[in-house]
Amino acid sequence: MPRDPVLRGPEPGDGIPDPPEGVSQEKNADVGTAINLDDGHLDDHLRPLTLDDVVGQRKVVERLRIVLEASRRRGDPLSHLLLDGPPGIGKTTLATVLPRELGVDVQITSGPSLSAPKDLLPYLTNAGRGSVLFIDEIHRLPPTVEEFIYPAMEDFRIDITLGEGLNARTINMALEPFTVIGATTRSGMLTAPLRDRFVNREHLDFYELDDVTEIIRRNARKLRAEIEEGAAVAIARRSRGVPRKANNLLRWTRDFADAGRHPAITDVLAAEALEMLEVDKLGLDSLDRKYLEILATVFGGGPAGMQAVAHSLNIAGETIENEVEPFLLRVGFVQRTPRGRMITAAALAHLGLTLDGEPDSSQQGQLFD
Ligand code: ADP
Numbered sequence: 096m097p098r099d100p101v102l103r104g105p106e107p108g109d110g111i112p113d114p115p116e117g118v119s120q121e122k123n124a125d126v127g128t129a130i131n132l133d134d135g136h137l138d139d140h141l142r143p144l145t146l147d148d149v150v151g152q153r154k155v156v157e158r159l160r161i162v163l164e165a166s167r168r169r170g171d172p173l174s175h176l177l178l179d180g181p182p183g184i185g186k187t188t189l190a191t192v193l194p195r196e197l198g199v200d201v202q203i204t205s206g207p208s209l210s211a212p213k214d215l216l217p218y219l220t221n222a223g224r225g226s227v228l229f230i231d232e233i234h235r236l237p238p239t240v241e242e243f244i245y246p247a248m249e250d251f252r253i254d255i256t257l258g259e260g261l262n263a264r265t266i267n268m269a270l271e272p273f274t275v276i277g278a279t280t281r282s283g284m285l286t287a288p289l290r291d292r293f294v295n296r297e298h299l300d301f302y303e304l305d306d307v308t309e310i311i312r313r314n315a316r317k318l319r320a321e322i323e324e325g326a327a328v329a330i331a332r333r334s335r336g337v338p339r340k341a342n343n344l345l346r347w348t349r350d351f352a353d354a355g356r357h358p359a360i361t362d363v364l365a366a367e368a369l370e371m372l373e374v375d376k377l378g379l380d381s382l383d384r385k386y387l388e389i390l391a392t393v394f395g396g397g398p399a400g401m402q403a404v405a406h407s408l409n410i411a412g413e414t415i416e417n418e419v420e421p422f423l424l425r426v427g428f429v430q431r432t433p434r435g436r437m438i439t440a441a442a443l444a445h446l447g448l449t450l451d452g453e454p455d456s457s458q459q460g461q462l463f464d
Contacts, residue, residue, distance in 0.1 A: 141314045141342050142188050146196055150313070150338075151306030152185060155297045159189065162295055163196055172225040173197070173274040175248055175292060177233070179282035180299030181421055183339025186278035189299075190229040193276065200226040206235030212243035216255070219247050222273035233277035234284040241289055248275055248292045280417065301336030301425070304328075310338050311345050320349045321358065326365030333369060335378040335422050347372055377426065377445065382410070386419050387428060387446055390438045396450045398435030 143149045146163075149156055166173045173193065178186040187203075194201040202218050209215050209230075218228050230236070236244070247253050251270040256263055277293060279285060290296070302310070308331040315322040322345075330348060334341035351368035352360045360368075373381045389407050390397055401420070405412040420436075423429040428442035443449065 141317055143192060144195060146192055148313075149185065149188065149192060150310045151302045152299055155189075155299060158295075158297065159193065163193065166197065172199075172272045173227070173276075174294035175275045176277070177282070177285075177290065177293035177296040178276065178278045178299060179296070180280070181301070181337065182280055182417065183337045184299045184301070185338060186299060187229070187231065189297075190227070190231075190276040190278060194227040197225065199223070201229055202226070203229045203231070205231040206233050209236060209240045211237070212240055215240055215243060216253075219244075219253060219270055219273075220268075222271055224271040225273065226271070227274045227276055229276045229278070231278045232280070233289070234279045234281045236289070238286075241286065244275070245288065245292065302338060303336070304331055307331040307334050307336060307338065307341050311341050314342060314345055315349075315360070318345070318349055320345075320352070320360055322348075322360040323362050323365075325362035326360045329362065329365050329369060332376065333374045333378040340378070344369065344372070344374065378422070379445075382408075383419055383423060384446060386415065387423065387438060387442050388448065390429070390436060391443060391446070391448050391450055396443075397430075397437035398432050399437075400435045404436060 146156060146160060162173060162176075176190075176193075178189055180186060191201060191203075200223055202221065204215075204218055222228055243253065247270055251272050253268050253270060255266045255268055257266060258264060275293075277289075282290070282296075282298075308327050311327045311330050311334075312322065315327070326348065330344045331341060333344060348360050348365050348368040351371070352358075352364050355364075357364055375384070379387075385408060386404060390399060390404055393407055394404065401415060402412050405415045408415070420429060420431075423442070424431065426441075428439055428445065430437045430439060438450075
């Protein structure tokens with residue numbers, strides 16, 4: 096498939112000036128190769144391509160339409176935009192839809208892959224007029240890179256230091272006006288100066304059940320899978336208001352149907368597929384339930400430190416913090432207290448457990464109905 100010129104990222108060495116002394120060209124060439132969105136990366140197949148395809152987040156989309164229209168009329172680049180919200184909620188989607196709507200290039204990188212200013216340099220020098228630089232997980236930019244990006248965002252220029260010690264000199268280099276779209280799951284971890292450089296900031300919230308159901312219907316069509324209404328709703332209910340989860344569950348149920356040579360994802364089939372995946376009726380998976388069970392049994396319901404629970408589960412604390420706890424906190428199954436995490440009565444009732452780990456016979460066996 097030919098590359099989409101709208102979404103062109105830099106080719107290695109494409110317009111990149113000679114690196115300052117001591118900077119490895121290979122490294123730069125590697126970093127400067129942006130992901131092409133048509134390569135099949137990033138769940139592309141199901142990713143909306145235009146703002147009209149974006150389901151839900153109505154207020155955010157409305158505001159973005161205004162910013163887009165203003166930018167189009169003035170012929171100016173979009174103002175820098177910060178998108179914050181949990182994983183899988185549509186940040187990358189919006190960050191790629193907007194440049195597509197404007198017909199400009201987009202380059203994609205992420206905070207953790209930019210360990211020094213030289214890693215960012217090729218992106219900045221490749222940024223064409225009005226193009227977008229999408230930086231995912233921008234809260235993880237190291238301080239040196241963050242300082243390097245300030246003048247780039249504010250005045251479209253960078254200061255490059257060449258040489259060392261007494262021989263060091265700084266060159267001031269002009270950039271084309273461009274737009275940074277930053278995405279973060281932790282807006283609180285962004286430093287104030289970086290946050291202030293984003294004129295537009297949007298928070299993406301969890302989706303309503305109706306919106307997730309609509310995303311499932313549309314994506315089933317994209318996957319050429321026939322799906323019954325009840326099946327779409329059952330999947331949506333277990334998706335926790337997160338489109339990426341909905342996509343994953345949809346793909347699983349489609350595989351389940353295909354493997355059994357069923358022509359459509361019926362309500363009955365979806366129920367079977369979801370039960371086999373051990374995702375319960377509230378969308379808790381086996382890791383979520385294990386976390387709660389350990390908190391209830393090993394730690395007597397808490398309070399327990401997050402790291403201690405993570406160790407007991409043999410899972411990285413970051414995974415627990417980013418992927419398990421947010422939903423459990425949201426549904427009120429865990430409380431964060433100054434002394435640690437505590438399980439709630441609602442969680443015990445859902446699991447059918449008592450604090451000593453004994454099954455509560457009145458509640459057992461209803462997780463998946
Ligand atoms: P994030 O960048 O926040 O982690 P993504 O933008 O990668 O999330 O979203 C994951 C997937 O969920 C996308 O590929 C797309 O299929 C789907 N998706 C996300 N938001 C929407 C939306 N508003 N409308 C339709 N599909 C969406």
